[in-house]
Amino acid sequence: MTDPFDQPERIARPPHPAGRDDAEIMAECTLERGRVGGPGGQHRNKVETAVTLTHKPTGLSAQAAERRSPTDNERMALRRLRLALATHVREPVPDGDVRSDLWLERTRGGKVAVNPDHRDFPTMLAEAMDVLWAARMDVRRAAARLNVSRTQLVRLIAKHPAALAEMNDARVKRKLRPLHP
16 A cells, blocks of 8 residues: 555646636637628628637637627637637646646546536646646656556547647657657
8 A cells, every 4th residue: 555645746736728717718818799791691790799809918819700699609719719728828837746636537547538528628638738748748758747548648639639730740840750549
């Protein structure tokens, strides 16, 4: 039996921008509304239902215009912005056990349990990407730090094609081969 005092102490990190609450992210964004043509009927062409969110600290933006409701489009644009933040914004990762409470809650026995449509997905993706960058794109080392299998880590990232492309671009720059799920 292992002594609980032998376990490395978990290091708390501030939340990644993708994992902040809606009000915090919206406070850092400019919101633009506009009109968009296309299917959706006459109502869609008369009302400004298209929404673009621009995250001022990073310059990343996301838009949504597929719904007739500006509220629905704002919700979808925020979701897309979270995914963009998770994919393109890297936060420093100190040495030690940096797994968040969410990560511990969503992983069991080396497996990651999160659906790409779930609200927690961008936060989980951001955490995985941050640790992978801290491990200098060494998937085996990053997976060990996150206490998941290498395959599970790659599959998590591959659930968002833009994140997989970002990871593979970084791997190629380091003269490592691209990974495929």
